[in-house]
Amino acid sequence: MDSIKGLIDLAASPPVAFTLSIVVFFTLFRSRWPWTRGGGLTMLGVGVAGLVFGLSDDELRRRVAEPDNLPIVGLVFVVGFFVWLAMSKAWANDEATERGDPTLEESERDDRVLTWPDLVFVELIAAILLTVALVVWSLLVPAPLEGPANPALAPNPSKAPWYFVGLQELLVYFDPWLAGVVIPGLIVFGLLAIPYMDRNPRGNGYYTFRERRPEILLFLFGFLVLWCQLIVVGTFVRGPNWSFYGPFESWEPARVAGTATISLSEALWVRLLGVGLPGSWLLRELPGLLVVGLWFVGLPVLALRSPWLREQRERLGRVRFHTVVFLVAVMGLLPLKMYARWLFHLQDIVHLPELLLSL
Amino acid sequence: MSWIDRLRRRVTRSQPWRAIFRVGVPTDDRKRALAVLGNVVLHLHPIKVKRSGIRLSYTWCMGGTAFFLFLVLTVTGILLMFYYRPTVEHAYADIVDLREVAAFGVLRELHRWGAHAMVIAVWLHMFRVFMTGSYKPPREFNWNVGVVLLVLTLLLSFTGYLLPWDQLAIWAVTVGSNMASATPFLGHEGPGSELLSLGGTPLIHVGSDARFALIGGRTIAGGTLNRFYVLHCLAIPFIAAWLIAVHFWRVRKDGGISGPM
Ligand code: HEM
DSSP states (O other), rough: OOHHHHHHHHTSSSHHHHHHHHHHHHHHHHOOOOGGGHHHHHHHHHHHHHHHHHSSSHHHHHHHHHHGHHHHHHHHHHHHHHHHOOOOOOOHHHHHHHHHOOOHHHTTOOEEEEEEIHHHHHHHHHHHHHHHHHHHHHHSSOOOOOOOOOOOOHHHHSSOGGGHHHHHHHTTTTIIIIIIHHHHHHHHHHHHHHHHHOOOOSSSSSOOSGGHHHHHHHHHHHIIIIIIHHHHHHSSSSSSGOOOOOOTTOOOOOOOOOOOBHHHHHHIIIIIIIOOOOHHHHHHHHHHHHHIIIIIIIIIHHHHTTTHHHHHHHHHHHHHHHHHHHHEEEEEEEHHHHHHHHHBBBBBEEGGGGEEOOO | OHHHHHHHHHHHHSHHHHEEEEEEESOOOHHHHHHHHHHHTTGSSSSSSEEEEOOOOHTHHHHHHHHHHHHHHHHHHHHHHEEEEEEEEHHHHHHHHHTTSSSSSTHHHHHHHHHHHHHHHHHHHHHHHTTTTTTTTOOOHHHHHHHHHHHHHHHHHHHHHHHBBBBBHHHHHHHHHGGGGTTTTTTTTTTGGGGGGEETSSSSSSTSSHHHHHHTSSSSSHHHHHHHHIIIIIIHHHHHHHHHHHHHHHHHHHSSSSOOO
């Protein structure tokens, strides 16, 4: 038992868990089986077994049962279910199209029903069921209330509300101006821009995967791997000093805050070349600025060697294409900085305290 | 005729009853159409809808769930406002009283769990709309309205988080609002903020930056509580309600729930 828990604690550490999640993500979305009934039930079984096993541990049960953490457990299962539902419907439609049959939505396209009673009563029943569910939840779980506010006594860890915990987790890897302002701003901008960037006319008004593979994979990678996963990480495996604690590890004694980190300029000038930091900040940070420039400019140039991407640029036009590329590069910055941190303890690619700017 | 039937006829034929319910129980298609047309709430709907559009497995009823939760939160929120005073002196004690003294001791629970559920429902609704490609023309603008609603939903939840004025509340909001001080140019710890100065006097400092504007002071205190209370109970719900109306209007003007073109 303890060895299993030890193994899970190991697998839950951010580098391992993140790598695993990427592998699992692409494995799942490459295959058909997970989106069949058998696949869905198997994944549900694994999830429930994991939950039951987790709840058998006192430490983890306390953490999971915290009233404000319950929605996140719910989130995992509910999001899992709806991803499965959408994907299985998409596959079913794709297979119908392949056979030359109409999709489910297509076969009903001219079928209209009266709002009263067909819609109104469904709404009524849904409202009643939701009310019952909410009342039961409220009767079973009291809303949390801690001691009165005390501005002089910061709890450790202090956590943001759960839906922002993913952004708080990003603070481990990014400066606050990025994690707290620019990245959320770009998420909202990216969401707003989706209808204008995606010019694929297919897949409008029905579930399909085959006709929209890249769009769906990109969106789901962001939603599942980067957004939902970081919320779960921030909630369940971050303890005092925002250090990592395995799901079965006690928060006591508290670990000291992270390992020492190093900036790219220091690693290069001091450690590698042994010449000390140059006096001019421009020269000092030149390598970092080059890396960032390469990431945002060089990568697209390199990518355009692929015929498929060149075709996309023709199709979308330059403005749309480069907006998409920029947003993907920002998204890619997340794993990039995470791995740089885990592998080389590298914190800042560009470190410019002179301008309060680090990246 | 039993007395129940007589009574029912009496009631349903009385002048007040017929003044309210013009068509009575709709039993044929004409009356069903009139029932929807003649009712301000039902009139949000068209008279006929696509069968595939109202399939539970198509929309998951997630937009509807988000809206329903918004209504639940409005009602429970108004009831909470009867008890709650947004001052450092009273806020916490009022929340304790809500649990211990007030009738219907689950008001706070309904409001808090409803809020969590609404956040999840809105995410899932967005995910459904994405997966059915319903943001594609002609629904681009309604997707944009939706994204703003998503942001407003999160802000509603965030501003409400402070109101119990317990340790959980102020420290969660501290973590969240500290980010604002790192806003480029407009936060006092943000890159470029030092560039904004007038004759050597910095324009952006702790007492004038984005964080100050958000929390109404240099630290989370009574001013913040008041500010968040007004945002939470008045300003944001008002904008959200307006945008939900626009959202629904556009669903219809864009041709109803999406389906194959
Ligand atoms: C307070 C939040 C929201 C409420 C109350 C709401 C409500 C609704 C409702 C009731 C519908 C009818 C169909 C359905 O139930 O799925 C709908 C459709 C739609 N919603 Fe929302 N919504 C919200 C947020 C959003 C968000 C975050 C997005 C996207 C970013 C969005 C985009 C859309 C679009 C494009 C449609 C048309 C879908 C179609 O025709 O299939 N909405 N919304």
